[in-house]
Amino acid sequence: MQIKRLENFQSSDALLLLLREEDCENLSSIPNLNDELRNILSALISRKDFKGKKGSLLRVPLIEGNLYLLGLGKTEKCDVKLIRNSLAWGLRTIGKSRNKNASVILAHLNYDELSFALGEAAGLCSYTFDVYKTKDKDYEPFALTEIYSDVYEPEDFGKGIIFADAQIFSRSIANEPGCSVWPQVMAEKAEALAKEYNLTCEVWDEEKLKAEKMGGILAVGSGSKKPPRLIHLAYTPANPKKKIAFVGKGITFDSGGLNIKPDNYMLTMKGDKTGACNVLGIMKGVAELKPDIEVHGFLACAENMPSGSSYRPDDIIRARNGKTIEINNTDAEGRLVLADALCVASEQKPDAIIDMATLTGACVVALGKSRAGLFVNDDELAGKILASSEKRGEPYWRMPLEDENIAESLKSPFADLINSGPRYGGAIFAALFLKEFVGEKIAWAHMDIAGTDFADKEYGIYPKGATAFGVRTCLDYLLRV
Secondary structure, X not given: OEEEEOOOOOOOOEEEEEEEHHHHOOHHHOOOOOHHHHHHHHHHHHOOOOOOXXXXXXXXXXXXOEEEEEEEEOHHHOOHHHHHHHHHHHHHHHHHOOOOEEEEEOHHHOOOOHHHHHHHHHHHOOOOOOOOOOOOOOOOOOOOOEEEEOOOOHHHHHHXXXXXXXXXXXXXXXXOOOOOOOHHHHHHHHHHHHHHHOOEEEEEOHHHHHHOOOHHHHHHHOOOOOOOEEXXXXXXXXXXXXXXXXXXXXXXXXXXXXXXXXHHHHOOHHHHHHHHHHHHHHHHHHHHHOOOOEEEEEEEEEEEOOOOOOOOOOOEEEOOOOOEEEOOOOOOXXXXXXXXXXXXXXXXXXXXXXXXXXXXXXXXXXXOOOOEEEEEOOHHHHHHHHHHHHHHOOOEEEOOOOOHHHHHOOOOOOXXXXXXXXXXXXXXXXXXXXXXXXXXXXXXXXXXXOOOOEEOOOEOOEOOEEOOOOHHHHHHHHHHO
C-alpha cells in the first residue's frame, strides 16, 4: 500500500470521510473539501441521509468517483481505536469495490497517532485467507493500492504498516489447517524468517528434546506421527538495553488427545497454535523495527493426537526444571509445552518473559471473545502492557495471580503438580501452574488469548478467522520499554 500526502483536495476513485455527529453540525471545521463536496454534504445532512451515527456508512456516487461517509458517533465516545477500526472497514469496502486509490480526510479529528493508526488500518484492511479457494473468472481481488491523506507522518505511518504486516504474517500461519502446518513446518517457517531478516534460529528435534529433558513437549507430541519441536529465534543488537523473551503455545492441532474433544469443540483447533504464530509475527516486526532490545522468541510446538503411543491420564511426566506432573486431562496440554519452554526462556535470564496462549475456555467464559486475560507477577510490567494494549486497541483485563484455594488444588498426591484442576477458576489455575516454571525474580506476563484469537465474523481490523490478537500490543510494548 502506497501513501502520499493530500495537500489540497484532489480527484480520486474514492473519498473517505470519517465524521462525528458534531462534525455534521459544523462542516466548516473540515479542511480539504471543495465547495461542491461541502454542498453535497450539507444537503445529505439536512435530509438526514447521514448524521454521523456510529457505525453508519453511506456511499454517494459522484460524477468522478465515490464519496464514502462513515459515522463515528459522539465526540465524547470517539477514540483512536474506533477510528482505526472504522478506517479499516472503510478502506476494505473501498478496495472491494474496485477503487484503486482513495483520499482520506482525517485532520479534523485531531487525535494523537492518527498517522500510526492509518498505517495499521491500511496494512490490515486487505487481508483475507482465501489461498485454498478456486478463483473463477469473476474473481475480483482487492483493488486499493494508493492512499492520499491529509494526516501523514512517514515514520508513524511506516511503523503502523510494520505492525500490520507482523499481524498478517501471524494470521496467515494461524489460519492454515493441520494438514498443512505441523511442528516441522513451523520450524521451517521460523528458519525462513531468520534467513530473510538475519535472525538466529535453533530448532530442537525429538532427539534433542529428549536429551534436554523436555518432558512436557515430548508427552503432548507422543501421540502424533508429526514429532514435536522447540524453536528459538533471537534478535541481538549491538548494545541492548534490555532482554525480553516471548513464549508461544504452538499446538498445531488439538484433538484433546485421549481425553478427546466433542466434535463441536474440535473445530477451529487449527488455531491452537496462535500463540506460537504470534511470536513469529512479533519477531518479524522486531527485525524490521530494530529496537535496541535483545528479543528472544520461543515456540513450543506439538500436535495433540490420540493413538497407541499417546500420553495417558494418570501418567506422571517430568518437566525440564525437574518438577513432576501428574496428568489427569490430556486436553490440558498447552500448559505442558509452555512449562518446558518457560524453563528454557528463564535460562536466558531475561528482564521479562511474556507468554501467549489459547490456553483456557474458562478465560473465554470470564471475559468473552473480545478481551484477553492478563496474569502478571510484576506491576510495572502489567502497567506497560496495559498501556500498549490501550494504544493498539487490543483490550486485556488483569486477572488475579494469587489464590490460596486454587493454588492448593495444584498439588498432586503422587507428583509435584497436577495438570488440570477443578471447574471453577480454570484460567487462574492454569496461570498458577505456569508460574511454577518461571525463573525466580523474572518479571513475567501470561496472556490467555483464548476466544480473542478467532473472529467469527468480519469487524473493524479483523476479517473472519485468525486475528493474531496481541502482536501489535507486544510490538508497542517493546518500543516503550
